[in-house]
Amino acid sequence: MVLVRPRNPLNIGAAARALANFGSSDLVVVAPYEPTWREARSAVGAEPLLQTARAVPKLLEAIGDCQLVIGTTTGARRHCERELISLDRFPAWLRRRKARGRVAWLFGSEKTGLSNDDLSHCHVWVRIPTASDCPSMNLGQAVAVCCYELARSALVHPNAPAIKTSPSAPANVQTLAHLLERTIHILDASSYFTPKGRQAQILKLRRFLLDLELTQHDARVLGAAVAQIEWRIAKSSARTGKPA
Amino acid sequence: MVLVRPRNPLNIGAAARALANFGSSDLVVVAPYEPTWREARSAVGAEPLLQTARAVPKLLEAIGDCQLVIGTTTGARRHCERELISLDRFPAWLRRRKARGRVAWLFGSEKTGLSNDDLSHCHVWVRIPTASDCPSMNLGQAVAVCCYELARSALVHPNAPAIKTSPSAPANVQTLAHLLERTIHILDASSYFTPKGRQAQILKLRRFLLDLELTQHDARVLGAAVAQIEWRIAKSSARTGKPA
Numbered sequence: 472m473v474l475v476r477p478r479n480p481l482n483i484g485a486a487a488r489a490l491a492n493f494g495s496s497d498l499v500v501v502a503p504y505e506p507t508w509r510e511a512r513s514a515v516g517a518e519p520l521l522q523t524a525r526a527v528p529k530l531l532e533a534i535g536d537c538q539l540v541i542g543t544t545t546g547a548r549r550h551c552e553r554e555l556i557s558l559d560r561f562p563a564w565l566r567r568r569k570a571r572g573r574v575a576w577l578f579g580s581e582k583t584g585l586s587n588d589d590l591s592h593c594h595v596w597v598r599i600p601t602a603s604d605c606p607s608m609n610l611g612q613a614v615a616v617c618c619y620e621l622a623r624s625a626l627v628h629p630n631a632p633a634i635k636t637s638p639s640a641p642a643n644v645q646t647l648a649h650l651l652e653r654t655i656h657i658l659d660a661s662s663y664f665t666p667k668g669r670q671a672q673i674l675k676l677r678r679f680l681l682d683l684e685l686t687q688h689d690a691r692v693l694g695a696a697v698a699q700i701e702w703r704i705a706k707s708s709a710r711t712g713k714p715a
Numbered sequence: 716m717v718l719v720r721p722r723n724p725l726n727i728g729a730a731a732r733a734l735a736n737f738g739s740s741d742l743v744v745v746a747p748y749e750p751t752w753r754e755a756r757s758a759v760g761a762e763p764l765l766q767t768a769r770a771v772p773k774l775l776e777a778i779g780d781c782q783l784v785i786g787t788t789t790g791a792r793r794h795c796e797r798e799l800i801s802l803d804r805f806p807a808w809l810r811r812r813k814a815r816g817r818v819a820w821l822f823g824s825e826k827t828g829l830s831n832d833d834l835s836h837c838h839v840w841v842r843i844p845t846a847s848d849c850p851s852m853n854l855g856q857a858v859a860v861c862c863y864e865l866a867r868s869a870l871v872h873p874n875a876p877a878i879k880t881s882p883s884a885p886a887n888v889q890t891l892a893h894l895l896e897r898t899i900h901i902l903d904a905s906s907y908f909t910p911k912g913r914q915a916q917i918l919k920l921r922r923f924l925l926d927l928e929l930t931q932h933d934a935r936v937l938g939a940a941v942a943q944i945e946w947r948i949a950k951s952s953a954r955t956g957k958p959a
Contacts, residue, residue, distance in 0.1 A: 481725070485853055485855075485856060488849075488852070488853050488856070489852075489853075489856055491846065491848075491849040492843075492845040492846060492849050492850070492851075492852050492856075493845060493846060494846035558863075558867075559867040599736075599863070600863075600866055600867070601736040601737060602735065602736060602737060602738035604735075605732075605735040605736050606736070607736075608732070608733075608736050608859070609729055609732050609733075609855070609859075611729075611853070611855070611856060612729060612732070612733055612736075612855060612856050612859035613859075615852070615853075615856035615857075615859055615860050616859055616860055616863045619802075619843065619844075619860045619863065619864070620863070620867075622844055623802075623803040623844070623864075
């Protein structure tokens with residue numbers, strides 16, 4: 472479970488408790504407000520799990536080794552370019568998916584939830600089926616409900632390691648992020664992006680890349696192709712004297 | 716949902732939030748610590764639901780009009796004389812049950828959970844399937860998880876009214892409590908109880924009575940029989956001069 476920019480130490484503590492309740496020991500906190508994080512860990516009766524939890528500055532550091540990323544959202548954002556699944560239907564969705572490997576489950580901050588950028592890293596968006604007149608759950612309770620659903624459906628082992636051995640294993644987030652970064656580099660050099668739309672276009676590319684469900688092998692093949700194109704562009708830039 | 720002797724205003728607030736999240740508006744708090752209850756209701760951003768929630772001194776006042784009572788417990792108490800069902804199996808259990816009517820779902824205090832006496836009022840005990848090394852959940856999170864399971868399985872409408880119209884409707888708690896009270900009276904007069912075992916024997920009788928799944932009609936028939944026995948004993952006491 473990954474808490475992105477949580478603000479309330481009680482919620483961090485409650486999330487840790489829920490994880491312990493359902494047999495998971497893997498908590499990562501992204502860019503917590505420093506006093507909040509300190510307070511959560513030093514609280515009287517704090518979960519032992521909080522002592523081993525990692526705090527990292529960037530989301531990618533939390534999910535780099537994961538092969539499936541799930542984002543929780545109330546679905547209030549209008550531009551839903553991705554499948555939004557009710558939590559109770561998530562087990563069926565997961566069963567249809569070929570491979571899983573290491574899973575990250577993202578929860579946004581209490582006030583704003585996950586940002587568009589956070590959500591663009593997710594393979595699927597999950598919505599807890601709350602009432603339309605009171606959709607937004609308390610963070611600790613949302614974590615507890617998701618942990619319960621995972622335990623109930625017994626689909627994802629809370630501490631499952633990444634699938635590493637086979638080239639047919641799903642590519643992890645770090646590999647895909649690297650591929651996207653090089654692709655953006657090429658597209659910048661090719662004047663593909665419009666100045667205003669660049670950020671939104673990158674989010675779309677990221678979603679597109681995730682939807683391909685690339686294996687490690689696929690990602691290597693694509694990476695080699697991208698490297699060649701990079702080389703070709705750099706060469707031509709050197710010739711014309713223009714920067715790549 | 717019924718919170719029995721909650722101690723932490725944050726937990727009361729969190730429970731109310733979970734109810735609102737899952738479309739329920741029915742919260743009763745039994746014998747709350749008075750400052751706790753005041754603080755929970757006056758908290759900044761308190762759920763509107765807390766303004767309409769009832770606080771009652773005794774459990775029976777909270778569940779009197781209910782026809783099915785569910786108790787949550789970690790199952791740590793050894794003398795489990797009642798079926799203990801994992802929350803994820805509760806929907807199947809409920810489907811097998813003939814009638815439901817108005818349902819009360821009990822949660823005990825943060826420290827001690829539900830007492831043996833509280834549990835003896837329950838038709839079934841439910842356990843959230845937590846890890847054995849960290850079984851005890853935070854109260855607000857436990858409420859959220861149970862609300863989610865009810866919403867997911869769509870079995871119990873959160874604000875369902877009691878079934879009143881038919882004699883074949885299940886007898887409610889108040890009717891059964893009254894029947895038990897009169898029965899105890901008779902058994903006291905008949906020197907049935909042992910001085911030390913009286914309380915435990917009463918709990919057993921209550922469980923036995925619940926397991927009969929009496930209808931309103933059944934309860935009336937039994938009530939009439941009990942009334943006759945009471946009358947007979949009172950008459951003989953009057954004759955012998957002994958108190959009934």
